[in-house]
Amino acid sequence: MADDHARELPVIANHVIREGNGIPLVLVHGFPVDSRMWGRCAMALMELSDADELVQYPIWAPDMPGAGESPVPTAAQSGRENEDGSLPDGLDRIADAYVALLNDAGYTQAIWAGLSMGGYVVLGIQRRHPQAVAGIALLDTKGDADSDQAHASRIAIAKECVERQTTEPVMFFVDVHEGDSSVKKSAAYIDQFSQWIREQQPDGVAWRERMAATRPDLN
Template sequence: MTMTILQTTYRQGDPAAVPVVLVHAFPVDHRIWDVCATRLRECSEGDGDPAFGIYALEMPGAGECPVPTVEQTGPVAEDGAYPEAMTRMAESYAEAFRATGFHKAVWVGISMGGYLILELHRLHPEMFAGIILCDTKAEGDSPATRANRVAIAAECEEHDTVDPVMHFAEPHDGDSAWKRSAEAVSLFTGWIRSQHPRGVAWRERMAAARPDETDQLAKITVPAGIISGTLDPSSAPDRMRPIAERMTGTDCAFTVIEDAGHFTCVEKPDEVARAILELWRRA
């Protein structure tokens, strides 16, 4: 059964031009792309590029997107993770993308969004004119990380709260200057507090059992890019370079963003927008 995927249009664009599709991170929604998408549009207009479409597709359970039903989610593993949910979500993304009338896009995924577009590439490589992976990884979760995701999901559900993921909004030692600012704390607090606890839990259970996508990297033949913040605690440049090195079927551009952590598109939207635009031109 197809899941509901909501679309945000930042620019409708020329039907003849390859669009850019943006996929957001956990535990937030498409709004993390708002400023970056605006900068992308402004940069392309200023440089005289064709007016390509810019879209964001919302994950199930994020923002206003409904939490998938039991039938849509599929089997449940013994530990409570959802082993088929990522694949089902990717197929739902494919259907939502086809509804736009386009056949190919430059797909950009940050963090959990990167997991999603790699699974989409596994299922539908024909939908890719280009791919950018931001602050993410290709391998599946370790047993400890999987168990932690399921535990967070259970707490969100049992107590009807998003408190277990509020640490994403809190400033930490080593964060970027912007991420430690009052503006950042307020923005991320508002975004996360607006999420439904069951939606947060669903995404955790989905990600916990997602397939390992490392084998997809060598199969990517379209123009590719990696974006990594130097202060990212989980996807810093030294951890993402092996991803680029495994993309042996393409020429992968590697963009390092200084003074940025795990949410580069929010922390440094201008630099990320420029990297996306340069990849779009290659595609």
């Protein structure tokens, strides 16, 4: 991928939860929120590693492009755009940006943990940069490409987010369903997750939907 190095990549704001030694653990968050979703999980990981007297490995929780403190990618950073607005190069650009973030910090490998859309990113990293993968954790995600219906739904959501400058089209992520965990059904979870969604950039939510809509099959 020598020609890839000349491309402009999306900017990723990294949050170093813990400095340390050894191979970093990189937590890749889900949609439509940002890295804050990892807060309690990261604390639990640190407590477990301390209790077991393990090496104090670095823990990172970057914000995906367009989420949290990461800016919405420019057209140059996004690559090609299809007629419906979907971004066929988007996932590759994100994967490359995460690995560039790792390399710029002096590391060659990480353990990558991805939840939901974060799992798409981790699978993209594995596909494009297997040498950067020391381990993978895939959480509530899948390798399948979107169906035509799912693709169309993402594009419609993205369009509404941009035109109305709102994150309201993705507020359904806080809806409670039969079989959900007691945590997801709790008022505290619903309030917190709703707040995080409302604090996202509508254009950033749209960009991530347009990226995911045309991702390849990653199985």
